[in-house]
Amino acid sequence: MASPRSAALSVLLILCATRVSAQTTREQEPNDDAATATSARMGDTIAGTVNPSDVDYYAVALAAGTQLELIAAPAQFCRDFAFLDPSGNRMAFGNCMDNIDTLRVTIPATGRYLIRVTQFDDAPRDFPLRPYSLHIGTNPAAIDLDKVVKALLGGDLAGLDAAFVRQLDGLGNGNGVLDVGDLRAYMRTQGLLVTGKGVTWN
Amino acid sequence: MELRTRLLSLFALLGIASACGEGATTPPVPSSPTALRIDLETPHTDDGAVVVTLRGPDVSNLQAASPAYLAYSRVDSGTSEIRLIVVGDLKGGALATVSIAPGHQLSDYSATIQQVAARSDSLRADLSGYHMSITVP
Numbered sequence: 001m002a003s004p005r006s007a008a009l010s011v012l013l014i015l016c017a018t019r020v021s022a023q024t025t026r027e028q029e030p031n032d033d034a035a036t037a038t039s040a041r042m043g044d045t046i047a048g049t050v051n052p053s054d055v056d057y058y059a060v061a062l063a064a065g066t067q068l069e070l071i072a073a074p075a076q077f078c079r080d081f082a083f084l085d086p087s088g089n090r091m092a093f094g095n096c097m098d099n100i101d102t103l104r105v106t107i108p109a110t111g112r113y114l115i116r117v118t119q120f121d122d123a124p125r126d127f128p129l130r131p132y133s134l135h136i137g138t139n140p141a142a143i144d145l146d147k148v149v150k151a152l153l154g155g156d157l158a159g160l161d162a163a164f165v166r167q168l169d170g171l172g173n174g175n176g177v178l179d180v181g182d183l184r185a186y187m188r189t190q191g192l193l194v195t196g197k198g199v200t201w202n
Numbered sequence: 203m204e205l206r207t208r209l210l211s212l213f214a215l216l217g218i219a220s221a222c223g224e225g226a227t228t229p230p231v232p233s234s235p236t237a238l239r240i241d242l243e244t245p246h247t248d249d250g251a252v253v254v255t256l257r258g259p260d261v262s263n264l265q266a267a268s269p270a271y272l273a274y275s276r277v278d279s280g281t282s283e284i285r286l287i288v289v290g291d292l293k294g295g296a297l298a299t300v301s302i303a304p305g306h307q308l309s310d311y312s313a314t315i316q317q318v319a320a321r322s323d324s325l326r327a328d329l330s331g332y333h334m335s336i337t338v339p
Contacts, residue, residue, distance in 0.1 A: 100269055152253065153276035153285045172323045180251040181319030184289055188323075193272070193289060 024133075031057050034088060034114055042066070044136050046115065049129035050079060056117040060136055066107040067142035070115065072097050073133040079119040081134060086111035106146060141190035148183055234304050235338040239267070240286075240313055242297045245331030249292040250321035254334060256284040258311030260303035267296035291321060299339060311336050 025040040027048030037057035040046050046058050062068060070092075072081060078096035083105055085091050091113075092103040107113070117132060147159045148168065165178050171189060172182030187193035240256065242249075259282050266273035271290035278285070288297050302311075313334035318326040 149274045149287060150276070152287060153274060173319075173325050175325060177325075179319065179325045180253050180287060180289075180317045181323040181325045183287070184251045184319050184321075185323040187272075187289060 025058070027056050027058070033057060034059070034084075037114055040115075040136060042136055042138065045133055046136065047131070047133040048117065049131050050117050050119050051127040051129050052118075052120050053127055054118075054129075058115040058117075059112050060115065062107045062111065062113050064107055064110045065143075067138050067140070067146065068103075068105045068107055069135075069137045069139050069142070070103040070105075071135040071137060072101050072103075073135075074101070075130070075132055077119060077130050079117060079130070079132050082116040082118075084114040084116060086113060088114070104142065139190075139192070141192060145183075145187060145190065145192055148178070148186060151178065152180060152183060234306055235308060236302060236304060237339055238300050238302055238308070238311060239296055239337050239339040240298045240300070241335045241337065242292065242294055242315075243331075243333040243335065244292070244294045244318075246320070246326075247293075248321045249318055250323065251287065251289040251317075251319040252292065252297070252315060253317040254286045254288070254297070254313055254315055256286060256300070256311065256313045256336075258282060258302070259306055261300050261311075262303075263301040265299050266290075267298050271297070273298050285316075308336065308338055 023041075023044055025038065025044045025046050027046070028038045030036050031038045031048075032055050034057055037059035038046070038048075040058045040060045042060065042062065044060075048056050050056055068083075070081060070083060072079075072094065075097075080096060081094045081103060082090050083092040083103055085108075092105050094100045094103055115134065115136075117134075119130065119132075144164070151160050160178075168182045168186055169176060169178055172185035173179070175181075184193065238261075240254065242252065261277065261282075261284050264273060264275040264284065264286060266288060268290070271288050271292070273289075274287045276285050277283075284300070286298060313336055315329060315332050315334050318329060318332060320326060
């Protein structure tokens with residue numbers, strides 16, 4: 001039987017391994033289309049430079065059901081991030097990432113997804129390369145949020161554990177019923193309610 | 203110079219002829235809307251979340267009206283009903299927009315409010331004073 005100390009060490013090693021696996025993935029030009037996309041992994045931060053005559057693609061393998069979060073680093077220029085399914089259909093889009101810092105997508109099927117980066121706001125003859133970065137992450141709390149939203153929209157609590165419903169209600173207004181006030185409370189406590197900053201959700 | 207004058211006269215006559223033609227005498231056919239805006243009228247200044255039911259045919263592509271709002275929706279095509287949740291520091295006015303298929307009129311659509319929570323997360327027991335309206339943006 002493992003001692004508490006060795007158990008703690010194991011947890012620490014797992015955490016370290018998790019941290020090591022995440023990395024900054026710099027673009028590898030040419031990555032101007034889906035075929036030449038720079039490969040990235042869940043947990044990576046992608047980084048590169050872009051100007052209006054450039055487009056950058058990144059490919060990331062994702063499993064069905066993943067609650068994906070793409071979190072953009074602040075930037076002083078207008079850059080667009082698009083998230084595309086394996087067929088190239090756009091699933092989420094941040095136009096200039098104006099008032100938005102996060103794109104959220106629920107992955108419908110396992111496959112190779114694409115992130116496309118563009119920018120258009122410089123003058124035609126002034127094409128400085130501007131740096132950007134975007135974190136590819138996931139938020140486990142978003143999975144529960146998805147269930148709560150579906151329950152409220154469909155009136156179906158089947159996907160929710162009764163104890164979790166009680167917990168949500170206690171977190172919210174404690175009126176004995178799961179309602180939109182409980183949803184708001186859950187979002188706030190999990191950092192999913194970001195007022196003043198937009199989040200797009202597919 | 204003379205040729206230019208003649209050409210100008212010809213174009214002017216053609217313009218008058220087309221203005222007097224069928225297009226000028228037939229009243230314009232009102233085009234059916236392809237998008238709708240859903241507005242919230244509220245007696246409070248601290249609304250934090252709402253649940254709204256929108257009824258009407260061929261509704262899709264729901265978008266929050268503000269980047270500071272989070273919107274979720276579920277379409278029940280069997281009943282032509284969309285259930286919509288919008289969360290944020292809500293203000294009266296535009297709440298969301300939706301696309302609709304051509305061929306429908308504004309009067310085909312209605313919206314009713316189901317739940318409202320304050321920013322303190324409490325559920326409002328009294329929804330009097332709340333009103334939903336639908337307009338063509």
